[in-house]
Amino acid sequence: MLPTFNIFGYEIASYGFIIFLGIIIGSVVSVQYFSKFYDIKKEDIIYSILYGIIGLGIGAKLLYILTNIPFLIENYDKLDLWETLLQMFKGGFVFYGGLIGGIIGIFIYSKQFKISFKNLLLILVPVIPLVHSIGRIGCLCAGCCYGMEYHGFGAIIFHNSNLAPNGIPLFPMQIVEAFCLFIIFIILLVTYKRFLGTYKTVGLYCILYSIVRFTLEFFRGDLIRGIYFSLSTSQWISIVIFIIGIAIFIYEHKKTKDNVKKKEFKN
Amino acid sequence: MEEKKSNGLAVASLVLGIVAIVFSFIGLSIPFGLIIGIVGIILGVMAKKKNPCGMATAGLVLSIIGTVLCAIVFIACAACIGAIGSAASLA
Numbered sequence: 001m002l003p004t005f006n007i008f009g010y011e012i013a014s015y016g017f018i019i020f021l022g023i024i025i026g027s028v029v030s031v032q033y034f035s036k037f038y039d040i041k042k043e044d045i046i047y048s049i050l051y052g053i054i055g056l057g058i059g060a061k062l063l064y065i066l067t068n069i070p071f072l073i074e075n076y077d078k079l080d081l082w083e084t085l086l087q088m089f090k091g092g093f094v095f096y097g098g099l100i101g102g103i104i105g106i107f108i109y110s111k112q113f114k115i116s117f118k119n120l121l122l123i124l125v126p127v128i129p130l131v132h133s134i135g136r137i138g139c140l141c142a143g144c145c146y147g148m149e150y151h152g153f154g155a156i157i158f159h160n161s162n163l164a165p166n167g168i169p170l171f172p173m174q175i176v177e178a179f180c181l182f183i184i185f186i187i188l189l190v191t192y193k194r195f196l197g198t199y200k201t202v203g204l205y206c207i208l209y210s211i212v213r214f215t216l217e218f219f220r221g222d223l224i225r226g227i228y229f230s231l232s233t234s235q236w237i238s239i240v241i242f243i244i245g246i247a248i249f250i251y252e253h254k255k256t257k258d259n260v261k262k263k264e265f266k267n
Numbered sequence: 268m269e270e271k272k273s274n275g276l277a278v279a280s281l282v283l284g285i286v287a288i289v290f291s292f293i294g295l296s297i298p299f300g301l302i303i304g305i306v307g308i309i310l311g312v313m314a315k316k317k318n319p320c321g322m323a324t325a326g327l328v329l330s331i332i333g334t335v336l337c338a339i340v341f342i343a344c345a346a347c348i349g350a351i352g353s354a355a356s357l358a
Contacts, residue, residue: 011340012339013339013340013341016338016339016340016341017339019338020335020338020339043315047312047316050308050312050331051309051312054305054308054309058306110310112313113316256329262331
């Protein structure tokens with residue numbers, strides 16, 4: 001759609017620019033709103049976001065490379081090694097890798113400077129769907145993460161994309177996912193105070209996003225993706241993330257029950 | 268001794284930040300600028316936490332600017348696959 005644009009003759013990739021904008025908006029929301037509920041310095045939140053972004057980049061790239069290893073082995077003879085390496089570095093991230101990498105980045109920061117990992121996580125997790133939602137608009141501009149062929153309402157037709165098939169009506173995958181992610185953000189925002197001090201916000205995010213991702217993967221049109229036992233890599237990870245989300249809820253529920261019992265016993 | 272060490276981190280962060288910014292303007296060196304900027308950010312944060320001086324702040328800010336410039340110019344596509352596929356079809 002609009003993969004690049006020019007500012008003072010300097011070519012900027014829309015995807016990178018929109019992701020950058022999303023991170024700025026997400027950081028402002030977490031520092032200005034979510035940090036109010038926990039005793040953590042604002043500068044620590046900003047630094048942990050920086051560590052998280054670094055982890056996110058590394059994780060997303062690593063999972064991308066991992067999912068492409070079978071393709072690389074299969075097409076070893078056809079590929080120009082230098083061009084492939086450049087393309088691998090330049091484009092292609094897998095969100096779930098980024099999510100795991102980002103959490104590891106925040107964990108490293110909390111351990112390095114002895115700050116509560118739980119509190120940092122609870123401040124930063126609610127803004128992940130917001131940043132991700134904005135990022136999906138970047139996907140729309142770049143023409144990646146496109147949907148399958150579709151002739152119904154809201155179909156998108158790319159005309160000069162290097163990634164999406166041109167001239168074919170496609171399911172508006174990026175817009176639908178961006179909308180779903182924004183709804184997840186609103187749900188997390190509304191339930192935030194109720195789940196304060198517990199991992200339930202993290203659990204709820206895991207459950208909601210894994211359901212959305214698992215479902216939307218069936219409508220994806222970008223075929224060169226890891227498929228194992230008729231499900232994509234992201235769908236398999238979605239199942240694991242969903243189970244983690246449920247486990248978090250069970251753990252928190254049990255913890256609350258135990259605390260009530262202890263209180264009753266004391267009284 | 269501790270202050271000296273954090274000053275060293277601040278200087279290193281400042282230098283890496285400047286190098287990352289310079290690299291962001293030179294086509295082929297942008298990927299290296301991205302890596303250098305990331306290292307600069309980590310060193311800048313460490314310097315700020317140990318001894319929050321002006322140089323550490325400058326190093327951190329320049330490293331962030333350098334990394335962002337490299338990233339938004341270089342990272343053309345996206346949260347999905349496609350790139351390798353297009354490389355394969357070109358070959």
